[in-house]
Amino acid sequence: MIEAIIRRRSHRSFEDRKVEPEKLDEILKAAMFAPTARDRRPVEFIVVQDRGMIARLSKMTPYSGFAKDAPAVIVICYDAERGGRFKEDCSISAAHIYLEATNQGLGACFVQLADAELGPELKGALPSAGGPEELIKKELAIPDRFRLQCMMPIGYPARALAQHDDSEFDRSRIHREKY
Numbered sequence: 001m002i003e004a005i006i007r008r009r010s011h012r013s014f015e016d017r018k019v020e021p022e023k024l025d026e027i028l029k030a031a032m033f034a035p036t037a038r039d040r041r042p043v044e045f046i047v048v049q050d051r052g053m054i055a056r057l058s059k060m061t062p063y064s065g066f067a068k069d070a071p072a073v074i075v076i077c078y079d080a081e082r083g084g085r086f087k088e089d090c091s092i093s094a095a096h097i098y099l100e101a102t103n104q105g106l107g108a109c110f111v112q113l114a115d116a117e118l119g120p121e122l123k124g125a126l127p128s129a130g131g132p133e134e135l136i137k138k139e140l141a142i143p144d145r146f147r148l149q150c151m152m153p154i155g156y157p158a159r160a161l162a163q164h165d166d167s168e169f170d171r172s173r174i175h176r177e178k179y
């Protein structure tokens, strides 16, 4: 497991190559087997592979442009009527996606949606002061009760990124017994 943790990076450039459905299934399994508060299992996933919709998703925030070249995007959806720990449950699920993608030789990146601002091209696309969360819900026909913490573009990395190493293991951030 530590091997995948060391190799995991946020990948923002992807080869022009589809992700095998079996690999996506393993990634979704990892996401779905993540812990959730009170075991409510309120996290659902939309796998987007349509190029036009991926291009649209890539414009949703100022920091999602790279997603346009991803062959797949997983949108992490949270049924807020079923669960009560939106940020935590979604983020742990996203961490599992990162790690299983790495394990499968793929790369992914967390793209913040909740409380994020709309990308410059989509400013004013909503009548209200809504952000990417609201607009994506509309575009993907997601029921009102859902919240969106993030989306994860996934694909084969176009370039290798440095893996983590012990130089980042900063012992000054570790406190024993008391701060």
Ligand SMILES: Cc1cc2nc3c(=O)[nH]c(=O)nc-3n(C[C@H](O)[C@H](O)[C@H](O)COP(=O)(O)O)c2cc1C
Pocket (backbone or CB within 6 Å): 008, 009, 010, 011, 012, 061, 063, 064, 109, 110, 111, 112
């Ligand atoms: C809560 C959170 C929000 C993030 N939002 C974005 C984002 O909107 N766009 C993006 O490109 N990367 C985003 N990232 C990825 C971080 O920039 C990345 O994890 C960080 O730079 C460390 O790099 P590494 O993941 O390669 O180790 C986010 C990561 C986290 C944990």
